[in-house]
Amino acid sequence: MLSFQHNQIDLHPYLLLIISLFSLYFLTKWLICKKTSKKRLPPSPPRLPVLGNLHQLRALTHRSFQSLGAKHGSLMLLYFGRKPVIIVQSADAASEILKKHDLIFADKPHSRTTRRLFYDLKDISVAPYGEYWRKLKSLCVLQLLSSKMVQSFSFIREEETALLMKKIDSCCVSCSPVNLSELFVLLTNNVVCRAAFGRKYSEEESGKKFLMLMREVVQLLSSSIGIGEFIPWLSWINRVNGFDRRVDKVAEEVDDFLELVIQEHINAVKNESGENFVDILLSIYKDNNSGGIPIDRDSIKAIILDILAGGTDTTSATLEWAMTELLRHPTVLKKLQTELRETLKDRKAITNEDLGKMQYLKAVVKETLRFHPPITLLARVAREDVTVMGHDVAAGTMILINTWAIGREPASWEEPDKFHPDRFLNSSVDFRGLDLELIPFGAGRRGCPGITFAMGSIELVLANLLHRFEWKLEEDLDTTELPGTTIHRKYPLLAVATHCNL
Numbered sequence: 280m281l282s283f284q285h286n287q288i289d290l291h292p293y294l295l296l297i298i299s300l301f302s303l304y305f306l307t308k309w310l311i312c313k314k315t316s317k318k319r320l321p322p323s324p325p326r327l328p329v330l331g332n333l334h335q336l337r338a339l340t341h342r343s344f345q346s347l348g349a350k351h352g353s354l355m356l357l358y359f360g361r362k363p364v365i366i367v368q369s370a371d372a373a374s375e376i377l378k379k380h381d382l383i384f385a386d387k388p389h390s391r392t393t394r395r396l397f398y399d400l401k402d403i404s405v406a407p408y409g410e411y412w413r414k415l416k417s418l419c420v421l422q423l424l425s426s427k428m429v430q431s432f433s434f435i436r437e438e439e440t441a442l443l444m445k446k447i448d449s450c451c452v453s454c455s456p457v458n459l460s461e462l463f464v465l466l467t468n469n470v471v472c473r474a475a476f477g478r479k480y481s482e483e484e485s486g487k488k489f490l491m492l493m494r495e496v497v498q499l500l501s502s503s504i505g506i507g508e509f510i511p512w513l514s515w516i517n518r519v520n521g522f523d524r525r526v527d528k529v530a531e532e533v534d535d536f537l538e539l540v541i542q543e544h545i546n547a548v549k550n551e552s553g554e555n556f557v558d559i560l561l562s563i564y565k566d567n568n569s570g571g572i573p574i575d576r577d578s579i580k581a582i583i584l585d586i587l588a589g590g591t592d593t594t595s596a597t598l599e600w601a602m603t604e605l606l607r608h609p610t611v612l613k614k615l616q617t618e619l620r621e622t623l624k625d626r627k628a629i630t631n632e633d634l635g636k637m638q639y640l641k642a643v644v645k646e647t648l649r650f651h652p653p654i655t656l657l658a659r660v661a662r663e664d665v666t667v668m669g670h671d672v673a674a675g676t677m678i679l680i681n682t683w684a685i686g687r688e689p690a691s692w693e694e695p696d697k698f699h700p701d702r703f704l705n706s707s708v709d710f711r712g713l714d715l716e717l718i719p720f721g722a723g724r725r726g727c728p729g730i731t732f733a734m735g736s737i738e739l740v741l742a743n744l745l746h747r748f749e750w751k752l753e754e755d756l757d758t759t760e761l762p763g764t765t766i767h768r769k770y771p772l773l774a775v776a777t778h779c780n781l
């Protein structure tokens with residue numbers, strides 16, 4: 280192949296071609312490296328060749344990110360496989376993403392799992408930013424989540440809270456512990472279903488099964504941040520270990536239930552019964568008058584799923600953590616009971632007006648959401664190249680904002696690891712998206728539209744639980760968290776209730 284003739288090197292054409300290709304490859308790589316090294320990337324911990332930083336993450340990712348951030352800064356670059364992911368863990372950095380560059384970061388990342396479970400991104404929470412998403416979100420706010428609508432559902436919250444109190448009453452009589460975790464899921468699900476679909480399903484087999492499916496959806500979504508998603512050539516692992524099959528099965532079973540809800544509404548419209556949120560969605564679908572934005576049957580099912588998943592799980596987790604912290608802090612619990620007694624005098628029923636006056640109750644709820652935000656990570660994707668806190672972020676980069684770590688940032692909070700509701704008594708800091716140090720509901724365009732809806736149930740239920748009953752624990756309280764997209768307690772909250780002497 281290689282021969283010397285007349286003092287000159289004679290190369291075989293194939294060898295020449297191979298050498299040229301190699302030279303071209305190394306030249307391109309060198310140029311790319313040179314370009315990348317000029318970029319002002321955020322600090323990054325050392326990584327492994329194939330895994331990147333995935334091996335440094337534990338199941339409770341918000342906690343892993345916080346410990347890594349302590350060494351590498353509040354804006355840090357990790358690699359999930361080869362995929363760059365920027366982790367944001369300070370109010371200042373979050374403000375650049377959710378306020379200053381809100382439009383650039385208005386998209387959400389998605390995976391095979393989110394596409395499969397959310398009808399190919401036809402819901403609100405993972406839909407790409409654009410006209411379709413805007414149309415659905417404003418429809419949801421107008422027809423279900425506005426202050427006026429939430430006010431109109433107050434009879435539902437009152438009836439469901441009264442039922443909850445009755446169940447606790449019977450536990451009091453039999454001196455058995457109350458499984459508060461279970462009761463909170465039922466209550467929040469019943470309130471959402473009655474408000475959005477006109478009736479509850481939790482007492483029927485299909486509804487009970489659906490509640491279990493919802494838990495599985497949350498688990499699958501958090502497990503979808505796995506090897507196969509970020510290292511494409513290892514995506515076969517999800518096929519072999521049965522993960523993809525599980526996602527398909529859950530998606531089919533969820534679809535069966537949502538079909539049932541829709542069919543029931545189609546029949547009910549024929550019977551001219553009262554109109555609710557699903558009926559309104561169906562009438563838009565039938566008239567196809569959505570202003571050029573097509574809403575099909577899958578869109579309706581995806582929205583229902585969003586409302587059920589978003590409305591039930593997060594609200595019940597907040598109630599669960601609020602009662603957990605109150606039971607761990609008897610002086611806070613006593614102070615809240617004193618506020619209740621002073622507000623109500625000797626009245627039994629709690630009105631919206633009463634709730635409006637209870638500043639300490641509001642402080643307890645805020646502190647619960649600072650200390651235990653149910654959704655610990657907000658996800659975004661950069662739509663174009665942008666600079667954040669002096670660092671270059673390329674289009675397509677995934678961002679994770681750690682709301683849990685931001686709520687415990689020493690720069691914003693005194694004694695951040697203490698549950699101390701009094702910190703909010705003389706403070707204007709609120710969770711509605713303007714104060715970036717407290718963002719349990721997110722902020723900006725993709726912020727949660729369900730705040731008023733959720734607060735309606737949370738405040739009423741907590742006020743009733745503490746007004747009617749004295750509470751004590753049966754055994755030491757374990758506060759271990761269960762990994763998931765919504766963070767619940769690992770073990771159900773069991774407590775013993777006795778009647779208060781009103």
Ligand code: HEM
Pocket residue numbers: 403404405416419424471585586589590591593594597652653654657658719720721722723724725726727728729730732733
């Ligand atoms: C304590 C209760 C709740 C918490 C902590 C919570 C939290 C959140 C968070 C963190 C987000 C993502 C925001 C972002 O990325 O910036 C979100 C989005 C959303 N939430 Fe909530 N949520 C709660 C209750 C509700 C309720 C009751 C509903 C409806 C009944 C609801 C419906 C939604 C929807 C539709 C979205 C998607 C918004 C979008 O992508 O534009 N949420 N929520």
